[in-house]
Amino acid sequence: MICNQCPRKCNTERTEKGFGFCGVGELPKIARAALHFDEEPPISGTRGAGTIFFSGCNLRCVFCQNYAISEEHHGVVITPYQLSEEYRRLEASGAQNIEFVTPSHYVNAILESLTYYQPRLPLIWNSSGYDSIDTLKRLEGVIDIYLPDFKYSDNALARRLSHCGDYVETAAAAIDEMLRQQPEIKIENDVMQRGVIIRHLVLPSHTKNSIGVLETIARRWNGSEKTENGTRALVSLMAQYMPAGKAADYPEINRKLTKREYHKVLNKYMELNLDGFAQELDSSDKKYVPEWNYDN
Numbered sequence: 572m573i574c575n576q577c578p579r580k581c582n583t584e585r586t587e588k589g590f591g592f593c594g595v596g597e598l599p600k601i602a603r604a605a606l607h608f609d610e611e612p613p614i615s616g617t618r619g620a621g622t623i624f625f626s627g628c629n630l631r632c633v634f635c636q637n638y639a640i641s642e643e644h645h646g647v648v649i650t651p652y653q654l655s656e657e658y659r660r661l662e663a664s665g666a667q668n669i670e671f672v673t674p675s676h677y678v679n680a681i682l683e684s685l686t687y688y689q690p691r692l693p694l695i696w697n698s699s700g701y702d703s704i705d706t707l708k709r710l711e712g713v714i715d716i717y718l719p720d721f722k723y724s725d726n727a728l729a730r731r732l733s734h735c736g737d738y739v740e741t742a743a744a745a746i747d748e749m750l751r752q753q754p755e756i757k758i759e760n761d762v763m764q765r766g767v768i769i770r771h772l773v774l775p776s777h778t779k780n781s782i783g784v785l786e787t788i789a790r791r792w793n794g795s796e797k798t799e800n801g802t803r804a805l806v807s808l809m810a811q812y813m814p815a816g817k818a819a820d821y822p823e824i825n826r827k828l829t830k831r832e833y834h835k836v837l838n839k840y841m842e843l844n845l846d847g848f849a850q851e852l853d854s855s856d857k858k859y860v861p862e863w864n865y866d867n
């Protein structure tokens with residue numbers, strides 16, 4: 572199959588002879604499938620999210636904490652049927668949902684896997700936000716919770732750190748589509764059943780970018796007043812940045828966030844009256860990077 576399923580539109584075969592920008596073949600490559608307790612409270616719940624980390628990435632941020640899987644492609648290739656068996660296993664072990672992490676380049680395999688087994692749990696699409704509308708439309712009625720990043724308000728910065736100069740408008744349109752599909756937040760017994768949570772990771776030296784992101788979120792999708800399109804998402808502000816991947820080549824991000832930087836962004840979050848979650852600054856620790864230990 573010639574792949575154009577994400578906004579990169581590589582128009583290339585994904586075979587052993589060569590891949591597109593995401594760097595992996597069409598069959599899902601898995602780096603971890605396990606209960607995960609470090610997500611937002613209504614995602615992890617008390618029993619854990621059933622989180623499946625996919626290898627490869629269509630954004631490939633230079634600072635990625637999961638560099639071993641996004642760039643180095645650590646993991647095991649499995650079939651869509653084997654992927655469906657992971658849903659069964661996670662469900663049996665008590666998972667509160669099935670969470671697909673960095674799934675944008677595996678949409679075909681994920682949709683096929685769900686024809687073999689449909690878990691009786693909410694399904695979560697945890698992506699970089701760099702998703703195409705056509706692909707998202709194929710997920711309508713399938714995905715219950717969207718958990719996209721909204722990383723940048725500045726396309727020049729997106730180009731420098733994530734190789735894409737159209738991130739802002741592309742991710743914003745993707746989030747509009749996610750909210751069209753899931754316009755209401757539903758939480759039962761402290762566990763999210765459907766809706767949208769928008770994540771933003773604050774980067775060192777780039778508080779202006781973060782403030783622009785929060786202002787866009789407030790205007791479009793959250794805030795105390797009715798938003799432009801009448802929809803509403805929760806917002807998750809993340810402080811867990813630590814230099815990883817190729818961050819050493821980018822001096823301004825080759826350190827952790829300072830307290831001053833994070834509080835500046837957090838104050839804006841409060842001022843805009845955003846509704847959701849904000850991490851503690853001490854969330855920046857290697858212990859939060861999962862082990863890539865998938866062994867089928």
Ligand code: SF4
Binds near residue numbers: 576583591629675
């Ligand atoms: S999914 Fe991969 S190969 Fe396909 S368009 Fe996106 S980056 Fe290119």
